Amino acid sequence: MVNITINGITFKADKELTILQAANQKGIDIPTFCYDRRLVPHAACRICVVEVEGLRNLATACSTPISEGMVIHTHSEKVIKARKNTLELLLSDHPLDCLTCEKSGECKLQTYCYEYDIKENIYEGKQHQFPIDASIPFFYRDQNKCILCGKCVRVCHELQGVGAIEQMERGFSTYVGTAFQMDLENSVCVSCGNCVSACPVGALLPKSKEKFRLWEVSKVKTTCSYCGVGCQMELLVKNNRVVGVQPVDGVPNEGMLCVKGKFAYSFVNHRDRLKTPLIKKDGRFVEASWDEAYTLITDKIVETKGKYGSDVFGALASARCTNEENYLMQKLFRAVIGTNNIDHCARL
Incomplete structure (x- = not known):
């Protein structure tokens, strides 16, 4: 000390x-x-x-x-x-489009310019004219707004371990690019979006189907459902709809997500998503309460076990459940029902 x-x-x-x-x-x-x-x-x-x-x-x-x-x-x-x-x-060659930029409200350049009372360009800067790369289905890359902090490059190399991007050229011509100047879709990029989460300005933005500002959303911390790792993330919710996802900077994922966790959240809002249990009555499924569903399951298990024995049962656990849920699943079948007929898909 x-x-x-x-x-x-x-x-x-x-x-x-x-x-x-x-x-x-x-x-x-x-x-x-x-x-x-x-x-x-x-x-x-x-x-x-x-x-x-x-x-x-x-x-x-x-x-x-x-x-x-x-x-x-x-x-x-x-x-x-x-x-x-x-x-x-930085501001001398940065687009002044804060009114329409989707990063407004969480852009560090905007925040610090406000804090240090920077209101206009005092240098005669030259605006870049880089084309916007929209080749990846999940996010945009606008080099004109990049401040060359290098976080996206370092996250890609040091944390994701892919190395899809590098800083190219020198001086005013410097930009973040891929090998052989390919667009992101044809590079080794895995679309994880961790560069998007790390970017402090509007150079990297998700392709959201719904427009929102940071102050319009509430954040709900939850666990990603795509595998059993247990990555923590925050759902961005506007008008009771999930409009985006941000990783939580803590265990076990330490601010990282895969492409599914970061971008594949639209199923939550899908009109066909089941929201209550369904029980088949007279040949068709009807909505039921949880108590009805659990009672039906329990009665069927007891009836079948008494008639045919425990080993007629089998269970298939899922990688999309947490480790704790999978543990409870095998415990139920081994200790309560009395069978070792349990397997795991080991993939999605």
Whole structure:
């Protein structure tokens, strides 16, 4: 442990921490674009710079380790001036379409420009004219809005392990692209959408069939139903309909989802989805209560077991259930019904 001071607050912190991590532990906010706790520090965006007494230049909080006696200022006049200059440079070649951009309300560039009172372009920037890549069925890629923080590239390489995208060219011509400049659909991209979840601006956006703003939706935390891993996610709900999905940054998935968990949620709103149990009466299915359904199942099991014995029963468990549910399934058949005739599909 070492003693450090941030904005006049002196405290002990683990010497293995960076300035940003130590500040976060104390609830001290430092703006970031390229930082992600799951990734190797990159220090590319320069928005997290802070002033450290004794250092000649401003330090990037995300990559600078703390040391004994360090005195740090996160919002000094020098720091604010540097951050404003960074934002002004980013904004100089960024489309000013916040009124229609779907990221409005959760775009970090928009948030920080408001916080640091950036209202207009003071530099005569040149707008990019990259074509929008809509080849993937699940999301758009608009390079004109990219701020080159590199998070999407690092998530693809370090977390997803695919490496479908890289930063290409240099200077003003830099862009995030694929091998041989192919569109995403023809690249090695697996459409997981983890780059979309990580993007701090509107460069990567899901192809939603329903328009919504962040403040219009409520978030409902739930478990993905596509396999037994138990990935945690938040359903974005507007007018009692699921309009999007965001991964939860916690165990077991640590902010990651597969293509099914991220984008394949429309079945929830499907008009043919069963919402109550159905029992066949007089040759046709009719809606029933849960009590009716459970009673019918129990009666049939007891009747059949008494007539033919336990081993006429068989159970097929599913990978789309949680591990706990599958455990209960086999326990029911082995301990209650009395048969070992149970199997698992081991796939979807």
